[in-house]
Amino acid sequence: MTMRHIMAKSLAPTDGVRDYLAAQEKKSLLRFLTCGSVDDGKSTLIGRLLSDTKQIFEDQLAALERDSRKHGTTGDDIDFALLVDGLEAEREQGITIDVAYRFFATPKRKFIVADTPGHEQYTRNMATGASTADLAIVLIDARQGVLRQTRRHSIIASLLGIRHIVVAVNKIDLVGFDQAVFDRIVEDYGQFSRDLGFQTIVPIPMSARYGDNVSRRSESMEWYSGPTLIEHLETVSVDEAMVELPFRFPVQYVNRPNLDFRGFAGTVASGSVAPGDEVVVAKSGKSSRVKRIVSYGGDLAQAAAGQAVTLVLDDEVEISRGNMLVSPAARPQVADQFAANIVWFDEHALLPGRSYILRTETDQTSATVTDLKYRINVNDFAHEAAKSLEMNEVGICNISTRTPIAFDPFAENRTTGAFILIDRISNATVGAGMILHSLRRAENIHWQSLDVGKRVRADMKNQRPAVFWFTGLSGSGKSTIANLFEKKLFATGRHTYILDGDNVRHGLNRDLGFTDAERVENIRRVAEVARLMADAGLIVIVSFISPFSAERRMARELMADGEFIEVFVDTPFEECARRDPKGLYARALNGEIKNFTGVDSPYEAPENPEIHLRTLGKSAEEMVDALEHWLNERDIAEDQYDSGGGI
Amino acid sequence: MTTALTHLQRLEAESIHIFREVAAAFAKPVMLYSVGKDSSVLMHLAMKAFYPAKPPFPFLHVDTTWKFREMIAFRDQMAQKLGFDLLVHVNEDGVRDNINPFDHGSNTHTHVMKTVALRQALDKYGFDAAFGGARRDEEKSRAKERIFSFRNAQHVWDPKNQRPEMWKIFNTRIASGESIRVFPLSNWTELDIWQYILQESIPIVPLYFAKERPVVERDGMLILRDDERMKLRPGETVENRLVRFRTLGCYPLTGAIESDADTLEAIVGEMLTARTSERQGRLIDRDEAGSMEKKKREGYF
Numbered sequence: 032m033t034m035r036h037i038m039a040k041s042l043a044p045t046d047g048v049r050d051y052l053a054a055q056e057k058k059s060l061l062r063f064l065t066c067g068s069v070d071d072g073k074s075t076l077i078g079r080l081l082s083d084t085k086q087i088f089e090d091q092l093a094a095l096e097r098d099s100r101k102h103g104t105t106g107d108d109i110d111f112a113l114l115v116d117g118l119e120a121e122r123e124q125g126i127t128i129d130v131a132y133r134f135f136a137t138p139k140r141k142f143i144v145a146d147t148p149g150h151e152q153y154t155r156n157m158a159t160g161a162s163t164a165d166l167a168i169v170l171i172d173a174r175q176g177v178l179r180q181t182r183r184h185s186i187i188a189s190l191l192g193i194r195h196i197v198v199a200v201n202k203i204d205l206v207g208f209d210q211a212v213f214d215r216i217v218e219d220y221g222q223f224s225r226d227l228g229f230q231t232i233v234p235i236p237m238s239a240r241y242g243d244n245v246s247r248r249s250e251s252m253e254w255y256s257g258p259t260l261i262e263h264l265e266t267v268s269v270d271e272a273m274v275e276l277p278f279r280f281p282v283q284y285v286n287r288p289n290l291d292f293r294g295f296a297g298t299v300a301s302g303s304v305a306p307g308d309e310v311v312v313a314k315s316g317k318s319s320r321v322k323r324i325v326s327y328g329g330d331l332a333q334a335a336a337g338q339a340v341t342l343v344l345d346d347e348v349e350i351s352r353g354n355m356l357v358s359p360a361a362r363p364q365v366a367d368q369f370a371a372n373i374v375w376f377d378e379h380a381l382l383p384g385r386s387y388i389l390r391t392e393t394d395q396t397s398a399t400v401t402d403l404k405y406r407i408n409v410n411d412f413a414h415e416a417a418k419s420l421e422m423n424e425v426g427i428c429n430i431s432t433r434t435p436i437a438f439d440p441f442a443e444n445r446t447t448g449a450f451i452l453i454d455r456i457s458n459a460t461v462g463a464g465m466i467l468h469s470l471r472r473a474e475n476i477h478w479q480s481l482d483v484g485k486r487v488r489a490d491m492k493n494q495r496p497a498v499f500w501f502t503g504l505s506g507s508g509k510s511t512i513a514n515l516f517e518k519k520l521f522a523t524g525r526h527t528y529i530l531d532g533d534n535v536r537h538g539l540n541r542d543l544g545f546t547d548a549e550r551v552e553n554i555r556r557v558a559e560v561a562r563l564m565a566d567a568g569l570i571v572i573v574s575f576i577s578p579f580s581a582e583r584r585m586a587r588e589l590m591a592d593g594e595f596i597e598v599f600v601d602t603p604f605e606e607c608a609r610r611d612p613k614g615l616y617a618r619a620l621n622g623e624i625k626n627f628t629g630v631d632s633p634y635e636a637p638e639n640p641e642i643h644l645r646t647l648g649k650s651a652e653e654m655v656d657a658l659e660h661w662l663n664e665r666d667i668a669e670d671q672y673d674s675g676g677g678i
Numbered sequence: 679m680t681t682a683l684t685h686l687q688r689l690e691a692e693s694i695h696i697f698r699e700v701a702a703a704f705a706k707p708v709m710l711y712s713v714g715k716d717s718s719v720l721m722h723l724a725m726k727a728f729y730p731a732k733p734p735f736p737f738l739h740v741d742t743t744w745k746f747r748e749m750i751a752f753r754d755q756m757a758q759k760l761g762f763d764l765l766v767h768v769n770e771d772g773v774r775d776n777i778n779p780f781d782h783g784s785n786t787h788t789h790v791m792k793t794v795a796l797r798q799a800l801d802k803y804g805f806d807a808a809f810g811g812a813r814r815d816e817e818k819s820r821a822k823e824r825i826f827s828f829r830n831a832q833h834v835w836d837p838k839n840q841r842p843e844m845w846k847i848f849n850t851r852i853a854s855g856e857s858i859r860v861f862p863l864s865n866w867t868e869l870d871i872w873q874y875i876l877q878e879s880i881p882i883v884p885l886y887f888a889k890e891r892p893v894v895e896r897d898g899m900l901i902l903r904d905d906e907r908m909k910l911r912p913g914e915t916v917e918n919r920l921v922r923f924r925t926l927g928c929y930p931l932t933g934a935i936e937s938d939a940d941t942l943e944a945i946v947g948e949m950l951t952a953r954t955s956e957r958q959g960r961l962i963d964r965d966e967a968g969s970m971e972k973k974k975r976e977g978y979f
Contacts, residue, residue: 047947048947049943052876058685059685116818118822118971120838129822131818134867156842283698283702284698286731288731292731296728298691327726337687339695391847392847446845449847458851459841463844
C-alpha cells in the first residue's frame, strides 16, 4: 500500500508551496464530534476519515498493522479504532474512555474532530468534546436503531448548543444495504429529536469499515441520492455569526507593566469594537471609551469576536478580572439568582443547598442550587421530580451566587451564558451549566444599607460576635459542653444563644428528614440563622453533628473573617456508642434507624478546626476552660489591633 | 466589514487566551522551553499575549547535557534578545552517575535526565503551572490530553480520570503541591506550526535547515556526531551528508533526514509530501508500545 499526500502531486518546489499556503489561509475550520452508543463505530469512522484524507503516515500505518494483530477486533483487516484509542487501557479493553482530538483537511476545509466515548459512565468526556464542536455526527448501528445513549448524546449536544446533526446510519452493509431499515431509523430519530432545536439533521447511510458514503459514493445503495459524509462536512454552514451579536468582552487579565499603561486583556466573546466606541462596565454600569486596541504587531483598527486583544480605555475606571466590557445599547444581565440547565458529571450527586464554586470564562464565585426544579428523562424528555442529580443526569435548577455575575442566556450567547461547577474540596469539575434566564427577585431585592450596623450592635453588648460551631458524633458531648459554656459566658455578662440540632429540628427544620440532601439543607438554614444572630451582635453556639466538611465550609464562608470558630468535639465512635445517652446507637446498629452518622452515614472529621477538644478522660469543665481561654485570647488580639489601627 | 478569522488566527487567539488564563489564575507559572520549533512558536505567542509587558513568568530549560550544541547557543541568544528570565536545570545526580544514552539506553537516559530532572526543577521552584509545547497531532496519547492537564503532588497524570474541560472555561483550582501542565498548542498541527513560523518570521534553530553535516548511520538512523562523546562502533564511519532535522532532542537519540530543504518554503513543501510522521525520528517513542503514555504518566511532558 502506498501513501501519498493528496496535495503533493501538483507541487512545484517554491511557488507551489506559496500557492498552497495561500489556499490554506482561506480555508475555514469545522469542529465536530462523533458520538452515539458503544460499538456503533465512532472510532472506526474517524480512522476511515483520516485514512481517506491521507492523514495516516507510513510509520503510523505499520504500527497500526502491528497493533491490529495484537488487539484488533476486525480479523485480518486493519482495526482503525486502534488509531484513535490512544490509551493503553482503551486498547486492552477495546473501548473508548476519553475524547481524542484528530486533525485532517480536504482541499476545501480544515477539520478538528473529537472522537467521544459511548459508554454512559464516560458521558462527561463526551460533553467535553461536544462543548467546542459546531456539528455532531450521531452514529447509529443499522442493526440496533436508536438506543438510550443515542438519545442521551443528542440531548446533551442540543443543551450544549450544537445546532447541526449528521445521523450516520452505520454498518448498513450488515443489513444488506436495505433502504427500509435506513428509512425506519431516520423516522425514529426525527420523531425523537423534533424538540431539540437542531437547525439541520442530515441522515446518511454508510459503512465506515468499508468506506461506503464516507468519502466514496457507495455502489451498493443506488436508492440514496444525498451527499457523502465528506461532501456534507465540506459544505455545511455552521456560522453562528458571533460577530453580529452585541459586544461582550470578559476581562481576563489586567496588564499593567508600569504606571503609564493599564490594559484589559481578553478574548472578544461576541460583536466587535473599535477605538472611540463607548463601552460600559457590566457590573458597575460605569461607561468609558476605547482609546486603543493594543497588539504586538501594532494597534488595531477593530477587534471582533474570537480575537484575543488588549483594550486601553479613556478613563481610569475600576475593572478587574471577571467583569465584562459591553455594548452600552445592549447590556448583559447582572444577577445573583438565575435558572440553568445542568449536566452533572460527578459520582457524588448534586445536592440542593450544598455550596459549589461557579466559574464562567473569567469570573468565579460561590454558588448553591436553591431549587432542583426537575430532572429530564433522556428517553422521553419527561420532567421528573428529583431531590438530587446523579452522575450523567440532566436537570433544570435555580442557582444563587454569593456575588452577582454578568451573563447572557446561553441560547443567545454560547460564551457568556455558560459556567462550570467545581467541588470545593476535591476541586473536581462536577457539572456544566447553561443559563436560561435570571430570576426576577434577584433584580428587585437590593441589600438595604442600614446605619445601625453589626459593629454598633456588638459594641452595645460590649463584645465581639462569634459563631462557635460544635461538630462531632451523636453522644460526643456537644450539648453538655455547649450548655456549660453558655452558662459561663452568661456569668461574665456576654449575650449568647445556643442553636441545638434537636431543638431546631422540632421547629424551623421540622420538614426535613435525614437523607444527604436534607442534611445539607438542615445545615444551610442553621448557618443562615447563626449569621443573622452574629449580625445582631450575639455569641452563637451551634451544636450540630454536621457530618460533611463541605457544609461546615459553607457555614464558615457565610460569616465574617475570624467569626467562625470550628470546634471539633472529638470522642471516638466506640465511646459514643457506649455512652448512647438517647439509646440511638443501639437502634441504629440494629438497623432500626437509617442514615445514622457513624453507622451507615459517614462523618467527615475536620482537618483544621480552630479548637480541637479531645474529650476522652477529661471533664466538661476542662473543655469549657479551653474554649473560654481561646475566646479571651481572640478578643485581646482584636482590641489591640483596633486601638493600633486608629480608625 | 470582513471579520471571519482564518484558521491560524483562531489558533493564535486560543493560545493567547490560554497563556493569559494561567497568568491570571496561578501563583507561580513557568514555561518549559525545549528550544525546538514548537517552543519557538510558544515563546512568540507568550510575547504577544502580554505585550507591551514581558511574559510574567520565567522560562525553564531542562538540559540533559546531550542537546545539540547549536540548540544551547540558540537558547542563550534568544534569552538575551527577548530579555526573558531563563532558568536551566540539570539533574546533578544523573551527571554524577554519568547517565548517558550510549551506556544506559534511551529509556533510562530520558527518565533520569529529562523526566526526573523536570520533577526536580518543578519541586525546587514550587511551580504550580507549567506550559509545554505538546500538540495533539503528535502522538495518540497526546491526542487524549486536556489543555489544562492535572498532575497530583507526585506529578502523576491519570489518563483514565481527567477533569472534564468545557468550552474555554478552565478549571484552574489545585490543592497545595498539585500542579497543572498547560498545552497552548494542543490544537495546532505540524503544518500549522510551520505555516505560522513562515507567516510571523519566527527564528528557529538552524538544525531544521538542510546543510552538510557529519553523520553516522546507526540502528537505521542518521545520527549527527555532535561531539567526541559519541564513540564509533566497529565498521561505522562519519560521513558528510546533506541532512536536516524534523524534530530536535538529545543528539544521540534524534535521527536526521536526508534533505536539501534549506528554506522554510522548501521545508513545508517537503512536509506536504512526507510519508512518515515527525516522531519517526525519535528513538524514545519506539522503546515499547504505549511508551509515550507511560512516560507522561511518570511526569514527562
